[in-house]
Structures are given as structure tokens and as C-alpha cells.
Amino acid sequence: MGSFFHRHGAFTPYLLLAPGILWLAIFFLIPLAFLGYESLQSGLFPDFQFTWELSNFSNGIRDYREQIVRSFVYAGIATIACLVLAYPLVYWIAFRAGPWRNLFLLFIVAPFFVTYLVRTLAWLNILADEGPVVGALRAVHILGPDGRLLATTFAVVSGITYNFFPFMALPLYVSLEQIDPRLLEAAKDLYASSTQAFLRVTLPLSAPGIVAGTLLTFIPAAGDFINAALLGTPGQAMIGNVIQAKFLESLDYPGAASLSFVLMGLILVALLVYARIVGSEKLTG
Amino acid sequence: MTTLAETAPRVRSGLGARTWRFVKRHALTAYALLVVAYLMLPIAVVIMFSFNAPKGRFNFVWQGFTLDNWINWDAVLGLRDAVVTSLQIGFLATVVATALGTLIALAIVRHHFVGRGTTNVLVFLPMSTPEIVLGASLLTLFLNTTAVLELGFWTIFIAHVMFIISFVVVTVKARLIGFDRHLEEAAMDLGANELTTFRKVTLPLIAPAMLAAALLGFALSIDDFVITYFNAGSEQTFPVFVWGIARVAVPPQVNVVASAIFIVAIALALANVLWQYRSAKRTQGAT
Numbered sequence: 001m002g003s004f005f006h007r008h009g010a011f012t013p014y015l016l017l018a019p020g021i022l023w024l025a026i027f028f029l030i031p032l033a034f035l036g037y038e039s040l041q042s043g044l045f046p047d048f049q050f051t052w053e054l055s056n057f058s059n060g061i062r063d064y065r066e067q068i069v070r071s072f073v074y075a076g077i078a079t080i081a082c083l084v085l086a087y088p089l090v091y092w093i094a095f096r097a098g099p100w101r102n103l104f105l106l107f108i109v110a111p112f113f114v115t116y117l118v119r120t121l122a123w124l125n126i127l128a129d130e131g132p133v134v135g136a137l138r139a140v141h142i143l144g145p146d147g148r149l150l151a152t153t154f155a156v157v158s159g160i161t162y163n164f165f166p167f168m169a170l171p172l173y174v175s176l177e178q179i180d181p182r183l184l185e186a187a188k189d190l191y192a193s194s195t196q197a198f199l200r201v202t203l204p205l206s207a208p209g210i211v212a213g214t215l216l217t218f219i220p221a222a223g224d225f226i227n228a229a230l231l232g233t234p235g236q237a238m239i240g241n242v243i244q245a246k247f248l249e250s251l252d253y254p255g256a257a258s259l260s261f262v263l264m265g266l267i268l269v270a271l272l273v274y275a276r277i278v279g280s281e282k283l284t285g
Numbered sequence: 286m287t288t289l290a291e292t293a294p295r296v297r298s299g300l301g302a303r304t305w306r307f308v309k310r311h312a313l314t315a316y317a318l319l320v321v322a323y324l325m326l327p328i329a330v331v332i333m334f335s336f337n338a339p340k341g342r343f344n345f346v347w348q349g350f351t352l353d354n355w356i357n358w359d360a361v362l363g364l365r366d367a368v369v370t371s372l373q374i375g376f377l378a379t380v381v382a383t384a385l386g387t388l389i390a391l392a393i394v395r396h397h398f399v400g401r402g403t404t405n406v407l408v409f410l411p412m413s414t415p416e417i418v419l420g421a422s423l424l425t426l427f428l429n430t431t432a433v434l435e436l437g438f439w440t441i442f443i444a445h446v447m448f449i450i451s452f453v454v455v456t457v458k459a460r461l462i463g464f465d466r467h468l469e470e471a472a473m474d475l476g477a478n479e480l481t482t483f484r485k486v487t488l489p490l491i492a493p494a495m496l497a498a499a500l501l502g503f504a505l506s507i508d509d510f511v512i513t514y515f516n517a518g519s520e521q522t523f524p525v526f527v528w529g530i531a532r533v534a535v536p537p538q539v540n541v542v543a544s545a546i547f548i549v550a551i552a553l554a555l556a557n558v559l560w561q562y563r564s565a566k567r568t569q570g571a572t
Contacts, residue, residue, distance in 0.1 A: 013395075019384075020386060020454075027444070035418075089316070106558065114547050115543045118543035121531060122328075122331045123327060124345065125334060247424065248515070267415070
């Protein structure tokens with residue numbers, strides 16, 4: 001037993017790793033292989049046969065192009081909205097909030113403490129046709145007399161924005177909080193205006209936070225189906241809704257499995273494009 | 286007359302400049318507070334509607350204050366069972382995932398071994414895979430193993446341990462990296478064997494990180510819907526229950542349970558902030 005924890009034993013790290021890594025291998029990697037196997041099958045439930053059915057992929061992309069494009073557009077808009085909402089708030093917390101910092105950080109994570117589905121349902125109350133928001137917007141004629149917010153693209157995108165906001169705000173905070181205030185003083189001493197100091201010092205130094213936040217927000221947002229299901233109509237259905245319905249309602253496992261890989265593949269492509277834009281060294285930190 | 290004509294515009298521009306400076310100075314604060322209000326709004330709505338006395342089945346419009354929903358929180362069929370299942374799975378999955386994740390973190394930080402990079406990638410991957418893919422792929426595995434294991438409590442447990450492990454590794458790793466190895470060496474020099482050193486020195490030092498990881502894991506577990514939903518079979522956790530009843534009409538008791546979870550979580554978080562603040566003050570006093 002003594003040698004079990006021996007730091008220099010050649011087998012020690014593998015003994016420490018074994019249970020957890022086995023768990024991940026059996027319940028994460030092997031299932032992915034099963035999903036791949038499933039995606040190349042054909043037939044009808046419950047008699048699927050493995051036939052190298054590559055057409056599952058081309059058919060999936062052809063039949064659900066609308067939902068696929070919509071997922072990435074919604075996720076993209078929501079990610080930008082999160083950035084626009086989070087950056088000034090987090091900047092203010094990092095540089096202006098003083099002793100109240102921890103309290104305001106708690107405000108940022110507080111939505112996570114309300115069950116995901118319940119906080120999404122709360123937007124049903126807020127955006128309801130009889131609710132105050134719709135009433136006010138109708139009164140100032142932004143919405144028509146029977147205009148509504150629920151069951152619209154706006155409702156779904158704002159739901160996604162709200163639900164993934166902390167994923168953007170927290171990495172942004174970490175990067176802004178690490179900035180040495182003396183750097184900003186130095187910029188001011190060298191006659192930079194506050195705008196220049198922000199653009200030339202603060203913004204570049206917070207870039208890793210922007211990159212991390214964007215990834216952490218975009219990836220789950222692109223695969224989300226809860227907001228579209230609860231706040232939208234089939235007209236706002238995303239790729240996640242299609243996968244979910246195929247798996248659990250129409251029992252079209254090969255179709256659902258191939259679309260899952262399409263989703264992962266497209267996220268990977270989006271990441272690569274993003275890496276090209278921001279520079280790959282920033283992406284890997 | 287001339288003086289009046291001269292001063293009037295000056296006053297106005299002075300006022301304008303002052304308002305402009307006021308706006309400039311406080312615009313950021315106002316924006317920040319507005320965003321905070323936006324973040325808090327749905328939470329306030331959830332708590333408020335837990336006290337609503339809806340007239341019909343729908344809990345959308347405020348009708349009147351009542352405590353009935355809190356007193357009879359389990360009056361809705363299936364809600365109590367779902368909450369109990371959520372708590373059981375949350376507890377079991379957290380304990381197992383915290384143990385397994387801590388061991389992985391110890392191996393990664395303390396040892397150089399062949400396959401360390403691969404291990405890091407394997408730990409990172411589940412966190413960067415969309416939940417729907419995690420849930421769907423596990424379901425395809427479990428559909429092939431129904432002879433051994435039916436979909437239900439234990440498949441949910443397995444799924445939760447799987448996705449919590451990565452978060453535990455990340456949390457504990459961060460703590461281990463800043464760890465003073467001399468303390469362990471001192472214990473060994475004083476004749477402690479390795480197991481004793483681990484129990485008496487290493488474990489107490491990483492215990493706060495393990496506790497933080499466990500709390501995070503528990504929060505992730507009782508909040509998870511997507512992965513659970515795919516692998517639940519006919520078993521219901523609290524989020525799965527909410528999903529089912531959302532298609533009919535959500536009773537205010539659902540808001541009661543969500544509010545209770547929220548209040549407990551906030552209380553724990555505040556206690557943690559206070560604890561950190563006090564220990565920071567204590568170390569300041571010591572030096």
C-alpha cells in the first residue's frame with residue numbers, strides 16, 4: 001500500500017488515472033463510437049442494419065439545412081449579444097466595483113442557481129402577451145396591437161443569450177481582472193486618451209477572455225434545443241430540436257446520429273474559421 | 286442687457302458640459318446596473334410566481350399572494366419523487382466523480398508519464414462537446430446494453446459522473462499547481478510514511494478544492510436536463526419533471542422547488558465569500 005502513492009513509481013500515475021479515465025473511455029469515447037456506428041445504419045426501428053449508409057449525412061444536410069443554418073445564426077447572434085452585454089458590466093466590476101466585486105460576480109452566476117428549464121420558463125411570464133413588456137411595446141407602437149414577443153425569433157435568441165451569459169462573462173472577468181492598472185496609468189502618462197488607452201491596452205489584453213468566452217458560449221448555444229422548444233415555434237426549430245425529436249420521438253436513430261456528427265463537424269469548422277481570424281495561438285491560450 | 290445676453294449662453298453651455306460629464310462618468314455604471322437588473326429579472330419572476338395564487342391552470346399572470354404553494358409544495362403528483370431522485374443522483378454522482386476526478390488531477394499535476402497530453406485532451410473533450418451529443422451517444426450505448434442495464438436511475442448516475450469528472454479535474458488541478466511540495470517532504474523527513482503523508486498533509490490541503498469541485502458537481506447534476514433526458518427512460522429528475530409538465534401547465538410548486546434550490550445555493554455561495562473574506566483577514570493579521 002505504501003508504494004501506491006509513491007511519487008516516482010512508474011505505475012503510480014496510471015493507477016491514479018485508471019478509474020476516472022476508464023469511466024470516460026467507457027461512457028464517453030465508446031458511446032461516440034456507437035454513435036458513429038449508428039450513423040451509418042439503415043432501416044426502420046427496431047431493425048437497423050449496418051450498411052455504410054453515408055447518404056444519412058447528405059440527406060440530413062439536405063433535409064435540415066434550414067435548421068442547421070438557423071442554429072449557427074442564432075448561436076452567433078446570441079454570442080455577440082452576450083459579449084455586448086457582458087463586456088461593459090465585467091469591465092465595471094473589474095475596475096470600478098471596488099469592495100463589491102465578489103457580490104457582483106455572484107450576480108453574474110446567480111442565474112445558474114435557478115434550474116435551467118425554470119429560468120427559461122420565467123421568460124414565458126416576462127414576454128407573455130398579457131405581460132408588461134408586450135403591453136409597453138404595444139403602447140409605444142414598436143409592436144402592433146396584436147404583435148407578440150413569444151414564439152418569435154427574438155424570444156428564442158434572447159433566451160439563449162440569457163442562459164449562456166455567465167459562460168461569456170466569467171472568462172472575460174478573469175482576463176480583465178489580471179490587467180495591471182499601472183499599465184493604464186502608463187498609457188495615460190504617455191498622453192493616451194481614455195479611448196486610446198482602452199483600445200490599445202485594455203482591449204488587446206482582454207482578448208484571451210473574449211476568445212474563451214466566445215467558444216464557451218457558442219458551442220453549447222449551437223446545440224441547444226430547450227429555448228427553441230419552450231420559447232419558439234417549429235418555425236424557430238434548431239438542429240438540436242431535430243436531433244432530439246428523431247432520437248426520442250420518431251426513433252430514427254441513424255438520422256439522429258448522423259445529424260449529431262454534422263453538428264459536431266460544423267462546430268469544428270466554425271472553430272477553425274474563428275482560429276484563422278483571431279490567430280491560433282490565442283485560441284490555445 | 287448686454288451682460289445678460291453674454292452670460293445666458295455661457296450658463297447653458299456650462300450646464301450642457303456638466304450634464305455631459307455626468308453622463309460620461311456614470312454611463313458605464315448605469316449600463317452595468319441595467320445588465321445586472323436584466324440578469325436578476327427572471328430570478329425575481331421565478332420567486333415571485335412561487336407565491337402566486339393562479340386562478341386557472343396557468344401560472345403566467347399575477348393573481349394574488351399566497352403561501353399555499355410553499356406549504357403544500359409536494360401537492361403535485363410526481364414532484365416529490367422527482368426532487369428526491371435529483372438529490373440522490375446529485376449526491377452519489379458528486380461523491381464518485383469528485384474521487385475519480387481528484388485522482389486524475391493528482392496524476393496530471395504530480396507525475397510526468399507517457400500519455401499525459403492525451404489524458405488532458407480526454408478530460409477536456411466532454412466539456413467542449415455539445416450536451417445533446419453527449420446525451421445521444423450515451424443513449425446509443427445503453428440501447429445496446431439493455432440486457433444488463435435498463436434505462437433509469439443508474440444510467441442517469443453513470444451519465445452524471447461522466448460529465449462531472451472533467452469539471453472536478455479542472456478545479457482540483459488549479460489548486461494543486463500552487464501547492465507547496467516541501468510540506469509533504471517535511472512530513473516524510475519526520476518519519477511519516479506515504480499513506481500517512483497523504484492523509485495528514487496532502488488531503489487536508491486539497492480538501493477546499495475538492496469541496497468546491499463537489500459543490501460545482503452537485504449544482505451541475507441537479508440542473509442537468511439534456512443528458513439526463515436522453516438517458517432517463519421513465520425515471521424522472523426534477524428538470525425532466527419540469528419538461529414534462531411544461532407541455533401542460535407549470536404549477537407554482539415548480540417555482541417553489543426552483544426558488545428553494547436557488548436560496549440554498551446562494552446561501553452556500555455567500556457563506557463561501559464570507560469564509561474567504563475572514564480567512565484573508567486572519568492571514569493579514571498573522572503577518
